[in-house]
Amino acid sequence: DTEVTQTPKHLVMGMTNKKSLKCEQHMGHRAMYWYKQKAKKPPELMFVYSYEKLSINESVPSRFSPECPNSSLLNLHLHALQPEDSALYLCASSQPFPGLAGVGNEQFFGPGTRLTVL
Amino acid sequence: GQNIDQPTEMTATEGAIVQINCTYQTSGFNGLFWYQQHAGEAPTFLSYNVLDGLEEKGRFSSFLSRSKGYSYLLLKELQMKDSASYLCALHNAGNMLTFGGGTRLMVKP
Numbered sequence: 274d275t276e277v278t279q280t281p282k283h284l285v286m287g288m289t290n291k292k293s294l295k296c297e298q299h300m301g302h303r304a305m306y307w308y309k310q311k312a313k314k315p316p317e318l319m320f321v322y323s324y325e326k327l328s329i330n331e332s333v334p335s336r337f338s339p340e341c342p343n344s345s346l347l348n349l350h351l352h353a354l355q356p357e358d359s360a361l362y363l364c365a366s367s368q369p370f371p372g373l374a375g376v377g378n379e380q381f382f383g384p385g386t387r388l389t390v391l
Numbered sequence: 392g393q394n395i396d397q398p399t400e401m402t403a404t405e406g407a408i409v410q411i412n413c414t415y416q417t418s419g420f421n422g423l424f425w426y427q428q429h430a431g432e433a434p435t436f437l438s439y440n441v442l443d444g445l446e447e448k449g450r451f452s453s454f455l456s457r458s459k460g461y462s463y464l465l466l467k468e469l470q471m472k473d474s475a476s477y478l479c480a481l482h483n484a485g486n487m488l489t490f491g492g493g494t495r496l497m498v499k500p
Contacts, residue, residue: 277433304486315478315490316434329485363433367486378482379424382433 277383279364285389294386296347296364304369305347310361323369354390361385393417393481395491402497407469411494413462413479420481425453425464429475474498
């Protein structure tokens, strides 16, 4: 299984709502990531979890709250979002440390959740 | 910080060869990735260069020159399905990726 799954595919929420994005992988990867991607822009890293611990937070506002309940699951809890937070949210996974050159370093991306904040 | 530049858009003809360049300025990095992303879909891994030189994978090859701060992705025998965005990304400590702006490639018949 070389797939990263994300639910839901699409999400529309109001600025006062609380919602969660979910990501799952069964490749045995111990690093998981959240990215935000605006239209015609590259993905921007938000959070990195390594061995279920938050290792990197790229100065993301507190209205985004990540959670890694176990090695296969990654959640992103959303609260009091703004319309400018509308974007494609991508989850990815990989081995946590660089392996041999060119081996096992790549990040596998899920299909994303298209989020619209009204 | 890191600065990565790619052409915004390129157009090529089916069956031809196209080279997508990526230049960067950085004080250090582990390696350089190339990803393909079709509109509305997830990025998919194409190649990873750690050492200088050419890595070949079927119709796709990627080149890295650390001394020149330069990489390129070479696509041969272009097919219509190769129309997509191509992202180069620097691989940094902590397994962090810094992406370039991406190059949108349009393949025409």
